[in-house]
Amino acid sequence: MSAPVPATDPTLGAVRHHEPPGDPGAHEHGRDVGSIDGAPVSVHLTDVAVGYEDRPVLEDLDLVLAAGSLTAIVGPNGGGKSTLLKLIAGLLAPWTGSIEVLGGPPGRYARSVAYVPQAEAVDWSFPVAARDVVMMGRFPRLGPLRRPGAGDHAAVSAALEQVGMAELAGRQIGALSGGQRRRVFLARALAAKPDLYLLDEPVTGVDHATHVDLMAVLDAEARAGKTVIASTHDLASAAHHFRSIVAINRTIVAHGDADLVLDPDVLLRTYGGHLLFLGDRAVLLDDAHHHDEAPGGEVHHHEDGGGAGRRRS
């Protein structure tokens, strides 16, 4: 399923290139990729639909993200943020359409992909210390039989240092605070030295200092040419810390630069009835009781009163 020849027919499973295939800058590490403004295409979804069992979650996805982009995926609960990340990570196969990641089908260059799951997906009582978790990031490139060597230990120490966790490296993960846990998981991703970061809610529920620190690390990675894609609930964070935004609700509602989330029209189409307008300010009602409703684009109003959920602006 490699795509050495640009195809115009998406049903062939190949990707439509934005640039002619002769572009020498598009050939990195022997991978044939397209490019946007000189930066190689890192993630390319064409007409993708996906769901669980027979329930569709995301449909009509077309998305191109360049290497070096720092992208936030925003949208309501149940809107498909985690699903989109799993698609790109190769953890879910699309029902239809084609996906190209780092110049191959999802999974082909898996060792260059670091995925960080939501904190809720992790068993924090697991008998590992912070350092052990970060070392796991090195396992895929080591392969069976080889034990971690000096280079791996150096990479782990450097990653722990980068996220400010060197001091607590020996602590069992369950004994760490929420913010420290997110730091450790980002360190594991860093230690893998990936080209693509896929982070599911990396800064949700963390303290301000951790938020700023982690985003600074991700910003630096993106500036070094790595692709960073993170889902977030926090629209203020998305606007301040990311350089591009993908707003999704069952499909891609909008894709643009960071001030996209300040556009009331985009917000209304993304969050539908969960949005409250107070003067010229939009207030998002994070309504955890109403996922899995409201197909994309549909605006509806919840009238169950009580202003359910926490407020975010």
Added chain:
Amino acid sequence: MSLVVDPLQYEFFVRALAASILVGLVCAVVGTYMVLRGLAFMGDALSHAAFPGVVAAYLLKAPFHVGAAIAAIGTALAIGWITRRGRLRSDTTIGVLFAGMFALGVFLFSTIQNYVGDLFGFLFGEVLGISGTDLAAVAVLSVLVLGTVTVLWKELLYSTFDPLAAAASGLPVAALEYLFLGLIALTIVISLQAVGIILVVAMLVTPAATAQLVADRFSRLMAIAIAVGTLAPIAGLYLSFWTNTASGALIVLVETAAFLVALALGPRTGLLRARRRTTSA
């Protein structure tokens, strides 16, 4: 002194000691991953599922290891496959297949007209009767299981702790899961003669569970599980020899005692610690 040395004069005792120490070692290693993966119930299911294989092998005059291995591995793969395909939770699938396979074993067993004491040994364990050939089979299978875990310990650990991140970074998580189910099945085959179908699950789960009470690092957890898993058979066999009682049951009882001691003294769950806290309050 002679209490300890005397039994060693008997070849059957030495064979039983060697076999049960090997079984304890393999069970502790596989059981550590099993407990961390939340597969304790799977261990119980696969041991019962091995029963029809043992009876069928008896009827066909084939080696019981082969029959048990086919039945246990087949059931392990079927559970994995049905769970991935169907809309059933894995514990539901396990419950169905576990009882179904054991019923098949009981049915086959009831078709045998004459008395078959050998087969009762597989239910409750009869390690003191293990033959040289069976010991050799245990040794070969133990090397196979331990060798596989030695090669893949990192991959098994990562895919146990964070299967999504492991899969996204290229580890074949589904294949590792099937392989691990196969390792559980083989471990059960190895353990059948030592402790029997009904008690195998204790050999798998109790050493790792004991270790979990006192260790919070994977390497220490594994080391403590191995210590419990290899020392308990020694104590259990001597107790069995001295008192002329069931060996498999005593091995399991020693492990259970170790668990209770860890529960009472462990740094986190310790009852003593809880009492100290209440008395100081």
